């Protein structure tokens with residue numbers, strides 16, 4: 001299959017090919033971005049035990065060891081997994097079950113809660129990453145409901161818009177499962193932001209103010225079995241634009257991280273009940289490139305469906321993202337100009353939905 005070129009690819013016409021029907025050539029990755037059939041499986045991504053946070057008495061040695069581990073992982077990998085994180089297993093199981101029920105519904109039913117150009121929250125099956133369609137379906141919901149975002153990507157338009165979640169009628173338990181899970185995983189994300197702040201030599205609460213009116217959202221990802229799993233990706237290579245991502249994955253596996261030392265794609269082996277954490281572009285800018293946001297992608301499976309649930313932890317829309325003043329100086333001048341998170345986010349969201357008249361915004365556009 002790997003000899004098929006992008007430009008002359010003819011979709012195979014086997015019956016019952018996939019839940020997505022006929023294979024659209026829009027799914028085909030350029031040769032250099034196709035997944036290899038074998039991926040390197042190493043115990044690479046650090047596994048960090050958060051239990052020192054749950055001790056009845058504060059143990060400063062244990063916590064400083066944890067802070068060092070987190071700092072090393074952010075610097076060397078941009079990714080790590082956490083266990084003993086405090087998110088109840090019940091909350092994770094409940095949302096996973098409800099998500100599965102939702103995605104197994106007929107398309108017409110799911111489309112009742114479709115996202116649109118104005119409100120990017122709800123169901124969606126045609127997201128493109130770098131102009132290639134992802135082999136996935138998603139359902140997005142915000143933690144703050146309503147969420148306040150700029151009304152448009154136009155820098156001169158100062159209007160704001162209130163966005164509400166689109167909850168489906170089916171399965172009826174989805175909303176509660178999502179809200180309960182969101183409350184738990186949010187607590188974990190704030191603990192992680194504090195540990196990351198400490199690891200950068202900042203005060204524990206240094207980042208908290210940015211998140212008072214946060215624009216975080218949770219995505220339910222569904223990757224159906226894929227008949228062209230050597231040609232397509234569940235999510236094409238990308239970096240997460242927000243501050244931090246807290247991801248739950250099932251036991252199928254497929255997430256690959258680009259190793260910083262040699263650029264190889266490394267599979268993040270599923271660890272039961274662990275969360276995968278990665279630094280996003282905003283932490284890269286805040287830390288003035290000390291912690292880099294790392295590229296990752298999702299390989300799909302020809303037989304098995306896969307589910308994952310990322311929480312994208314994002315600051316308030318009015319946040320001006322720039323290197324933190326404590327982390328710049330004469331020896332280490334700011335590598336980025338300030339940018340407005342709300343405008344950045346809205347531009348990205350819209351460009352995932354339709355082709356825009358502006359280039360897809362990236363943090364390197366703000367490099368000094």
Ligand SMILES: O=C(O)CCC(=O)C(=O)O
Nearest residue numbers: 221235249255298308310
């Ligand atoms: O499904 C996954 O493992 C990761 C998904 C992802 O990277 C994303 O949605 O940004």
Ligand SMILES: [Fe+2]
Nearest residue numbers: 238239240296
């Ligand atoms: Fe991602």
